[in-house]
Amino acid sequence: MDKLEGFQIVKEARAMLRSMPAREVNEATAREYRKTFDFLKNENISPEENTSCKNTYYKRRAAINYICTKFLKEALTEQDRAQKQGDWKEWCRQLDIIQDCLHYLKKFPQQKEMGEGLKKGNVIVFGMHLPPI
Secondary structure: OOHHHHHHHHHHHHHHHHHOOOOOOOHHHHHHHHHHHHHHHHHOOOOOOOOOOHHHHHHHHHHHHHHHHHHHHHHHHHHHHHHHHOOHHHHHHHHHHHHHHHHHHHHOOOOOOOOHHHHOOOOOOOOOOOOOO
């Protein structure tokens, strides 16, 4: 990837963060989201796998969204630092993280209002095998 492509990715990531509503969660929720995210990652499953309850799916989606947003913010900060220091190897590593976060934030977008997914016709299809997170 060249620098111009990298700068476009950073620009897209910053725009996505600006478009997302601010969201604060308490410590217990943050811990639960981290635990859920780690479970999905360690088991190599997507949110709709191994669940028969829509609440579990939405909780998993919220966990992915929360953790990926956190990782995205951290990676943007680190890529800024690496760019200023001219550490292009680290800059590229952070861009990989940014791209992964963008992928999952697009795939599992944050709801902006209650029931938004259902209004847009989103349904849960159990047994569907999406690429692992």
